[in-house]
């Protein structure tokens with residue numbers, strides 16, 4: 403029987419893998435330019451990390467984790483997100499003694515047992531940034547700025563919306579939740595079952611409910627953004643004012659509360675304008691380091707769904723210039739051809755030409771077919787005749803122009819390829 407891939411997973415190859423590489427290259431470049439260093443943490447961690455870190459009453463911990471007991475009897479979970487893992491690493495490696503702020507980035511696969519829909523997988527990847535030890539609102543702005551730079555560079559900035567909110571500090575949130583529950587209490591019987599459970603366990607998340615009957619009740623509910631203490635209010639104003647000065651567009655969405663428990667103060671989400679899809683989300687999480695056993699340390703970060711960036715780029719037919727390498731296939735008929743082709747390819751590769759050399763026993767005709775199907779710009783022939791005469795025949799696949807060169811005429815070969823490529827463009 404055929405073995406197929408697991409629900410919620412996918413194989414990525416050919417054209418799609420090029421889009422992934424394109425995004426990854428841009429991320430790597432942007433992080434380098436902003437002096438953010440890469441961090442790689444394990445795919446699996448102790449289950450306790452997420453129960454304490456992400457929150458016992460979140461959907462992720464309650465319903466979506468891939469948890470198992472390993473052969474040593476430990477409860478292990480495949481990471482559903484990376485913030486908790488990076489915080490664990492920060493604490494475990496004594497990074498609080500290093501010069502701060504510390505700025506990390508990652509691109510990593512994560513695992514959530516979720517219902518499948520467009521752009522939602524059980525194995526997916528996130529690009530994330532986590533910044534430790536700055537309580538300044540400028541650290542929030544910096545994370546938003548980096549995510550904005552990525553959207554701009556990928557050509558997606560006008561296809562997404564940045565929405566901001568502040569959910570305040572613990573003090574203003576506790577006061578607000580009391581007020582919110584008092585408002586909901588008389589209407590609770592008319593709300594959905596999920597909201598009833600959230601009322602007890604995680605009232606803020608009620609604001610995320612999509613049920614019409616709940617939304618009606620929520621229409622006049624007090625909102626956390628209007629109930630911030632003076633410090634949190636000022637902090638949020640500062641973030642917005644800095645974004646205005648940087649010309650980063652945003653809207654305030656007072657209903658954003660985020661689905662993970664660790665956030666405080668400013669939270670934000672990037673969503674697609676055309677597709678009903680969250681592209682990324684993040685915010686401040688000043689309490690998490692302490693919750694996970696470290697010395698209190700402010701922190702802020704975001705995660706952007708890589709699969710969703712790929713979806714958007716594909717949707718908008720971007721990027722336009724992803725595959726502009728010059729590609730040459732060298733057809734050969736025996737080992738000597740392969741060896742000579744390899745020697746020649748070293749110089750060609752130094753000149754940024756992609757070289758693919760025959761490694762089969764196939765005929766020259768079927769090698770030409772291969773070159774055509776693989777969008778090679780040029781094909782070179784190193785058959786026995788050519789080898790005996792120290793020649794190589796190179797053909798422009800687009801205009802069928804072909805020339806025989808002495809194998810030592812490197813300048814002539816390079817000129818033919820470069821000029822041919824320009825005239826093909």
Ligand code: HAM
Pocket residue numbers: 482483484485514516521522523524525526527528530531532661662680681682683684685687702703704705706707708709710
């Ligand atoms: P999150 O909102 O759970 O935040 O995920 C961030 C992004 O990951 C989402 O906006 C979405 O693009 C993508 N994503 C989430 N689940 C899936 C899925 N099942 N399939 C495809 N893409 C998905 C976090 O995970 C936080 N750790 C972000 C963060 C970092 N906050 C502070 N630092």
